[in-house]
Every structure is written in structure tokens, then in C-alpha cells.
Amino acid sequence: xxxxxxxxxxxxxxxxxxxxxxxxxxxxxxxxxxxxxxxxxxxxxxxxxxxxxxxxxxxxxxxxxxxxxxxxxxxxxxxxxxxxxxxxxxxxxxxxxxxxxxxxxxxxxxxxxxxxxxxxxxxxxxxxxxxxxxxxxxxxxxxxxxxxxxxxxxxxxxxxxxxxxxxxxxxxxxxxxxxxxxxxxxxxxxxxxxxxxxxxxxxxxxxxxxxxxxxxxxxxxxxxxxxxxxxxxxxxxxxxxxxxxxxxxxxxxxxxxxxxxxxxxxxxxxxxxxxxxxxxxxxxxxxxxxxxxxxxxxxxxxxxxxxxxxxxxxxxxxxxxxxxxxxxxxxxxxxxxxxxxxxxxxxxxxxxxxxxxxxxxxxxxxxxxxxxxxxxxxxxxxxxxxxxxxxxxxxxxxxxxxxxxxxxxxxxxxxxxxxxxxxxxxxxxxxxxxxxxxxxxxxxxxxxxxxxxxxxxxxxxxxxxxxxxxxxxxxxxxxxxxxxxxxxxxxxxxxxxxxxxxxxxxxxxxxxxxxxxxxxxxxxxxxxxxxxxx
Amino acid sequence: xxxxxxxxxxxxxxxxxxxxxxxxxxxxxxxxxxxxxxxxxxxxxxxxxxxxxxxxxxxxxxxxxxxxxxxxxxxxxxxxxxxxxxxxxxxxxxxxxxxxxxxxxxxxxxxxxxxxxxxxxxxxxxxxxxxxxxxxxxxxxxxxxxxxxxxxxxxxxxxxxxxxxxxx
Numbered sequence: 001x002x003x004x005x006x007x008x009x010x011x012x013x014x015x016x017x018x019x020x021x022x023x024x025x026x027x028x029x030x031x032x033x034x035x036x037x038x039x040x041x042x043x044x045x046x047x048x049x050x051x052x053x054x055x056x057x058x059x060x061x062x063x064x065x066x067x068x069x070x071x072x073x074x075x076x077x078x079x080x081x082x083x084x085x086x087x088x089x090x091x092x093x094x095x096x097x098x099x100x101x102x103x104x105x106x107x108x109x110x111x112x113x114x115x116x117x118x119x120x121x122x123x124x125x126x127x128x129x130x131x132x133x134x135x136x137x138x139x140x141x142x143x144x145x146x147x148x149x150x151x152x153x154x155x156x157x158x159x160x161x162x163x164x165x166x167x168x169x170x171x172x173x174x175x176x177x178x179x180x181x182x183x184x185x186x187x188x189x190x191x192x193x194x195x196x197x198x199x200x201x202x203x204x205x206x207x208x209x210x211x212x213x214x215x216x217x218x219x220x221x222x223x224x225x226x227x228x229x230x231x232x233x234x235x236x237x238x239x240x241x242x243x244x245x246x247x248x249x250x251x252x253x254x255x256x257x258x259x260x261x262x263x264x265x266x267x268x269x270x271x272x273x274x275x276x277x278x279x280x281x282x283x284x285x286x287x288x289x290x291x292x293x294x295x296x297x298x299x300x301x302x303x304x305x306x307x308x309x310x311x312x313x314x315x316x317x318x319x320x321x322x323x324x325x326x327x328x329x330x331x332x333x334x335x336x337x338x339x340x341x342x343x344x345x346x347x348x349x350x351x352x353x354x355x356x357x358x359x360x361x362x363x364x365x366x367x368x369x370x371x372x373x374x375x376x377x378x379x380x381x382x383x384x385x386x387x388x389x390x391x392x393x394x395x396x397x398x399x400x401x402x403x404x405x406x407x408x409x410x411x412x413x414x415x416x417x418x419x420x421x422x423x424x425x426x427x428x429x430x431x432x433x434x435x436x437x438x439x440x441x442x443x444x445x446x447x448x449x450x451x452x453x454x455x456x457x458x459x460x461x462x463x464x465x466x467x468x469x470x471x472x473x474x475x476x477x478x479x480x481x482x483x484x485x486x487x488x489x490x491x492x493x494x495x496x497x498x499x500x501x502x503x504x505x506x507x508x509x510x511x512x513x514x515x516x517x518x519x520x521x522x523x524x525x526x527x528x529x530x531x532x533x534x
Numbered sequence: 535x536x537x538x539x540x541x542x543x544x545x546x547x548x549x550x551x552x553x554x555x556x557x558x559x560x561x562x563x564x565x566x567x568x569x570x571x572x573x574x575x576x577x578x579x580x581x582x583x584x585x586x587x588x589x590x591x592x593x594x595x596x597x598x599x600x601x602x603x604x605x606x607x608x609x610x611x612x613x614x615x616x617x618x619x620x621x622x623x624x625x626x627x628x629x630x631x632x633x634x635x636x637x638x639x640x641x642x643x644x645x646x647x648x649x650x651x652x653x654x655x656x657x658x659x660x661x662x663x664x665x666x667x668x669x670x671x672x673x674x675x676x677x678x679x680x681x682x683x684x685x686x687x688x689x690x691x692x693x694x695x696x697x698x699x700x701x702x
Binding site: 054055056057058059060061062064067072073074076077078079086155156157158159162184192193194195196197198201205318319320321322323356357358359360364366368369370372373376377380460462464 | 557558559560561562578581582583586587588589590591592593594595596597600632636639640643644648649650651653655662665669672674675677678679680681683684685686687688689690691692694695696697698
């Protein structure tokens with residue numbers, strides 16, 4: 001038997017961007033809000049010390065129910081389908097993008113500009129930082145512009161990072177404390193970080209923000225109706241109209257259909273499942289899927305690749321003081337005029353690479369007892385640092401999410417398939433970009449009288465985004481800058497999928513800021529006022 | 535359950551594990567420290583769960599699971615050590631000196647390739663398992679650096695700025 005559930009707003013997905021939207025709408029409107037999540041509930045906070053211990057002792061996943069069997073996607077996709085989504089085990093790292101990220105075409109003649117700029121997004125960044133509880137330190141304003149200070153004082157630099165910050169200064173590179181959604185002081189009824197140092201995959205005390213905190217608070221206040229284990233399979237428009245009427249879902253417990261009706265629908269299911277849902281929602285009026293008159297749903301998926309190095313330094317470091325924390329420089333995200341485009345962030349961590357204990361010495365002789373310890377001690381003299389730069393990969397149109405014709409979900413729907421493809425310009429720049437960053441690492445090593453012991457580049461595109469990119473032209477984009485679908489006035493896509501490019505820094509804070517901006521417009525819609533669509 | 539009980543449940547002779555600990559762990563932690571680590575190793579074995587989902591990385595749909603712990607093989611290896619001690623030194627493993635135990639272990643471990651002390655659950659030999667178990671602890675790190683780092687332990691944030699207190 002089919003059930004019908006009605007509300008003012010139906011949010012599909014319960015990850016971090018869904019939490020931002022729901023929280024803001026709950027604050028600013030009286031709207032009834034339903035949140036529909038395909039996955040399961042996550043473990044209670046009280047269980048997390050035990051889950052962490054199992055992770056440390058045995059490597060076990062602290063989130064064993066964070067995915068649905070049969071929903072494995074071909075391509076670059078994390079398994080995370082649960083209440084809170086992937087941000088239940090994120091690292092909590094929250095830099096902003098740089099102003100240049102929004103204007104690479106205007107400034108450098110490659111890629112595409114966003115329909116909004118950094119100044120427009122600043123207050124939404126601030127809003128996101130306050131909701132997440134970001135501890136941060138503003139870097140030099142020319143590299144790290146912002147209007148208001150961070151809500152929390154920065155995570156202190158460890159002894160190791162203090163020394164490495166000086167090394168950076170010697171190389172004429174300013175570094176500062178990586179902004180992070182980890183409490184440097186008690187905040188929002190959560191304690192201060194105490195360096196348990198397992199931020200990824202699990203913070204045992206709740207010092208790191210995760211979306212369950214927002215969901216718990218909203219549920220306690222009766223402001224949302226969160227329905228886990230309910231898979232939205234398609235959205236449907238009113239017959240003969242473009243407006244969305246309902247989300248058609250499957251209750252995983254009973255196998256029965258559930259229909260969610262709402263005034264506004266918000267797709268907040270991340271970069272893969274958002275495009276997938278729209279493509280799956282095809283019908284006679286919209287044969288290529290909803291919001292897809294432009295044919296760009298699923299297109300332009302993007303991210304950033306990384307170049308890394310490990311450098312042996314002639315300074316004594318003590319790995320383990322706060323391994324998860326790092327130094328950040330945005331100097332190379334804001335390079336000014338360039339002969340040839342290369343932009344990237346730059347981070348430094350303490351490391352133990354090459355300094356681990358070992359069973360055999362260089363001659364291959366087995367060591368036991370004090371001999372083994374002595375060997376380890378000898379190799380812990382000095383320090384090893386990890387360097388990494390994320391550089392933006394500008395996507396081709398056919399960098400895409402499509403419906404897999406060979407593989408189905410457990411419910412018989414085609415699974416998504418993911419294929420990342422660089423634009424021609426980005427592909428031509430790759431060798432130059434990776435070489436430039438590697439040369440920078442070598443330069444830094446020389447300045448510190450260190451040696452690069454290992455370096456390389458990863459093909460993995462981190463913090464993937466796109467698929468429902470924003471734009472002013474309905475012919476070339478899926479949503480406007482507020483996340484509203486060009487083709488459906490009451491349908492919003494929020495967060496990662498709406499990004500035009502992946503930038504060259506961790507994307508989660510930007511996804512949250514964009515979602516809060518979308519929520520503002522949704523609130524205006526609900527109030528009956530019309531916003532200024534960009 | 536007592537540690538002796540744990541050991542028995544797993545089929546281990548605790549005294550053999552303690553002897554092994556005395557041979558492979560650093561003398562600096564002392565006999566008591568060695569026995570404690572050996573007992574913790576037995577507890578770790580007891581609480582191991584095969585078929586548990588391992589932590590999965592970003593960006594991949596692949597899942598992996600814990601395998602079976604090679605407990606039976608490790609027990610055989612401990613008994614083999616005892617037999618070898620009797621053959622070579624005319625004394626049981628318990629009665630042998632640490633130097634004698636190390637001599638045996640060096641001969642045995644020479645047959646096991648690799649220098650890295652990785653996940654103890656994958657150790658091909660029980661001695662390597664015990665070493666891997668110990669050397670990933672916070673205690674071992676502090677011993678190596680001769681400093682109170684206390685990695686992965688709950689510590690005040692502000693205390694991280696100073697050089698760790700020397701333990702030497």
C-alpha cells in the first residue's frame with residue numbers, strides 16, 4: 001500500500017549540505033520539513049569511544065552500516081549512504097576557495113566562470129563556519145581575504161608545526177593553521193578537541209562537527225521529520241506542468257512505496273546521486289530527465305588532483321603530537337598574473353614515512369630486543385614532513401555521470417557510472433602543473449637543507465563536484481546560482497553538484513556555503529517573496 | 535576472563551607468549567613491561583573478530599574485511615620454539631636464556647621475508663605479530679623518541695605547542 005507524506009519542504013539526502021539547508025529553514029521559517037535518507041541511522045555518540053578503539057586495534061570501520069549493499073558505483077565514489085552522509089567520517093578540514101576559483105576564465109582564459117563571486121559568498125562562508133564551528137586563523141589578507149573573524153580561535157600549532165612554519169617562512173611562503181571544523185574551545189555543547197587524532201574516520205568525543213549533531217538538535221525540537229532507510233527513486237512533475245509534485249520512494253523495511261509531496265524539493269544527495277536522481281526521473285515531458293533541457297545534467301564533474309612529496313629535514317620532530325592538523329598556505333592559489341596557468345593550495349603535515357620501526361636492518365639481518373629499538377631510534381633523528389598541493393582540474397563537458405546500462409540497484413534501477421575527463425586546456429596543463437609543484441617542493445627542501453625522499457602525483461580527483469553546475473544560461477547549465485533548476489521553479493539542487501569547478505582546496509565548506517545561500521532563497525520562496533535570481 | 539583464561543581459550547600457553555615477549559621486546563621495558571605487553575597481545579587476539587568490515591577509504595566503493603587470525607599457526611610456532619630449544623639447548627623455552635631464545639628466533643625469522651612491521655593480524659610468525667603489536671603503541675613511540683608524545687591519547691590541545699617532555 002502506498003503512503004503519502006506531505007510537508008512544505010522535502011529534502012532528499014541527509015548529508016552535510018542537507019543539514020545546512022534544514023537547519024537554516026528551521027530557523028527562518030515555520031515550514032514543515034521532511035528529510036528522506038536512503039541509508040541507516042548512524043551509531044549513537046555514546047558508542048564512539050568503543051568504535052574508535054576497535055578501529056585502532058583492528059582497523060575495523062567505525063561506521064559499518066554507512067552503505068547499502070548493491071549500490072557500489074563504478075568510478076570515483078565513496079561508500080557512504082547513511083544519516084549524516086560522508087561527513088560522518090570526514091577530516092573536518094574547512095578552507096574557503098579563493099576569489100580566483102570563481103573567475104578562472106576571466107582571469108586566465110581557461111575553464112568557466114561561476115555566476116557568483118567570492119565577495120558574494122563571503123557571508124555564507126561565515127554562516128557555514130559558525131554552524132560547523134570552524135577554528136581558524138586568517139592568513140595574510142592578500143592571500144586569505146575575509147570580512148569577519150573565524151568563530152573559534154585557531155587550533156594551536158604543535159611544536160612540529162611551529163618549526164615547519166618557520167621553514168616555510170624561510171622559503172618565503174607564509175603558512176598558518178589549517179581552518180578546521182574542530183572545536184579549539186568548547187562550542188555548541190560539544191567539547192574542545194583533545195588530540196585523539198582519529199578525526200578521520202571517527203572523533204570519539206564530538207569535538208569535530210558531523211551532521212548528526214544538527215539532525216539530533218532538529219529532531220529534539222520537532223522541526224524535522226527524518227526518514228531513514230527510504231530510497232527516493234525518482235521525482236515527478238505535475239501532469240502537464242514543470243513544477244515538481246512528488247518524490248517517489250521505497251521503504252527499505254517494508255518494500256512499499258512512499259510518496260513525498262511538498263511545495264519545494266531539495267536534492268542534497270552529493271555529486272553522484274543528485275545527477276543520478278534527475279536522470280532517473282525522466283518521463284514523456286522530460287525524456288532526458290528532470291532539469292535537463294540543457295543536456296548538462298551529469299556533465300562537467302570535477303575535482304582536484306594532488307601532487308605530494310615527503311621531505312627528510314634536519315630538524316627534530318616528534319610525530320604524533322597532532323598528526324591530523326596541518327599548516328596551510330594559499331599563496332599559490334592567488335598567484336596574480338601568470339605566464340602559464342598553475343594554481344594550487346599547499347599544506348604541510350608531520351609524517352613518519354621512512355621512519356617506521358623495522359624488523360631487518362639494511363644488511364637484511366633480523367633485529368630483536370634492544371637492537372630493534374636502537375635501530376628505530378637512529379632513524380627517528382631528524383624529521384620527515386609531508387607536502388601536498390591540490391590543483392584544480394577543469395572538466396570537459398563529457399566528464400560525466402551517466403546511467404550504467406549494465407548494472408542495476410537492488411531495486412532494478414540503473415546505477416550511475418562515473419567518468420572523469422579533463423578539458424583540453426586542463427589536460428595540456430597537467431605536466432606543467434605537476435612539474436611546477438614538484439619543483440616547488442624541491443625548492444623548499446633545498447631551503448631547509450632537506451631531501452625529497454619520495455614524490456609523486458595522484459590521479460585521484462578529491463572532493464568531487466559538478467554534475468548539476470550552476471550558471472546564468474539555461475542552455476549550458478542546470479541550476480541558477482541559488483541552486484534552483486532552470487526548468488523547475490520548485491526544485492533546488494544544493495552543494496557539491498552545483499559547483500562549476502572543483503577549486504584547489506577541500507570543497508566541503510564551499511558546498512555548505514552554497515547550500516546556505518540556496519536555503520536563503522528557498523526561505524524567500526516559502527514566504528512568497530521573490531528573490532533576486534543571479 | 536583472566537589473561538591465563540584468555541590464553542587457554544585461544545589455546546596459547548601464556549608462559550610461552552611471555553617468553554617470546556622477553557626475547558623480542560626491548561629490555562628497556564623490563565620484565566614486567568614485557569609480560570604486560572604479552573598479556574595485552576593475548577587480549578588483542580582474544581577480542582579479534584574475523585569478517586569485520588575494515589575502514590574504507592575516500593573515493594572507492596570497495597570494501598574489505600578482516601581475515602582469519604592465524605592463531606593455530608602461531609600456536610604451532612610457539613610449540614616449535616619450545617621443541618627447538620630442547621633440541622639445541624636441552625632446555626625448554628621457558629628455561630632458556632633470552633640470548634638462546636633470540637638465537638632460535640633469528641634463525642627462524644630469517645626465513646620470513648620483509649622488514650616492515652605491519653598489521654599484526656597479517657603476521658606470518660607469532661614473533662612478528664607480537665613485535666608489530668608493540669611497535670604501533672603510543673608507549674613504543676615514546677620509547678623511540680625518548681619523549682612523552684602520547685600519540686592518539688586524549689591530551690589538552692594547548693600542550694601540543696611545547697617540545698614534548700624528555701623521557702631520557
